[in-house]
Amino acid sequence: MHKVSIITPVYNSEQYIKKCIESVLAQSYEDWEMILCDDCSTDASVEIIRAFAEKDQRIKLITCEINGGAGVARNKAIEQAAGRFIAFLDCDDFWHKDKLKKQLRFLKDKDFAMVYSQYYIVEGEAEVPKYKICSPEKVCFKSMLRNDYVGFLTLIYDTEKLGKQYMSEIRRRQDWAYKLKLLKSGYCAYGIQEPLAFYRVGNSSLSSNKFKLIKYNFRVFHEELGNSWITSSFLMINFLCYYFYYKLVSKKKVNFKPSTS
Incomplete structure (x- = not known):
């Protein structure tokens, strides 16, 4: 087995961090380390993590001296990572118990560099999802320019093929920029057609989210990828067309039944 x-990254997530960590502890694949980087939380997040870390040495807590955002926190954790494979899980999300086992088997059997899966949407404080997000079987750099098809909480990549990669420290959309960076290497990512993770969404306004999408996506096209304003504007328009269409066809209502196996 490979680690x-x-x-x-953690910030003021005392309400959800226990569920997040417990989903990792429940993994049927046991050769892992979970590196949680606290970004100056002001609630009880750190105390909750420390309680878990005292019981299982695979759980590791590091802290930021100043609040720098999720990109900074993730990079500090990536710097400490000792595993061959890198996976991502935000502090309010959680995984299916066979998530790592199924994805690593898929990655190794096919000799892929990156894999992902479908995932469920959990709304607010709910525990049971109402929707799942379907995903394509394959995503390469050009297709990722058109839309973010890969849920970050489902991504796993092999550092022996891609090296240990660090992400942009922009406040938003650094996860999408990171996936573009990985795919720009020439490798494609491949998806398991099964939901293996649970993504929690909040109640922020749709109009605000739309504005942030345009602002930060443009920054990725222009600043992170180095395109001109004209090219970035064209890519942004193209992205929005694909984004709203994909939202319509990828979100499926489900009658979720927890696994009893």
Whole structure:
């Protein structure tokens, strides 16, 4: 077996962090380390993590001296990562118990560099999802320019093929920029057609999210990828067309039944 380093940025997540960590502890694949980097939380997040770390040495807590955002926190955790494989799980999300086992088997059997899966949407404080997000079987750099098809909480990549990669420290959309960076290497990512993770969404306004999408996506096209304003504007328009279409066809309502196996 090869170790998986699970990267988790934490900020004021006392309400959800226990569920997040417990989903990792429940993994049927046991060769992992979970590196949680706290970004100056002001609630009880750190105390909760420390309680878990005292019981299981695979759980590791590091802290930021100043609040720098999720990109900074993830990079500090990636720097500490000792695993061959890198996976990501945010502090309010959680995994299916066979997530690592199924994805690593898929990655190794096919000799892929990156894999992902479908995932469920959990709304607010709910525990049971109402929707799942379907995903394509394959995503390469050009297709990722058109839309973010890969849920970050499902991504796993092999550092023996891609090296240990660090992400942009922009406040938003650094996860999408990171996936573009990995795919720009020439490798494609491949998806298991099964939901293996649970993504929690909040109640922020749709109009605000739309504005942030345009602002930060443009920054990725222009600043992170180095395109001109004209090219970035064209890519942004193209992205929005694909984004809203994909939202319509990828979100499926489900009658979720927890696994009893």
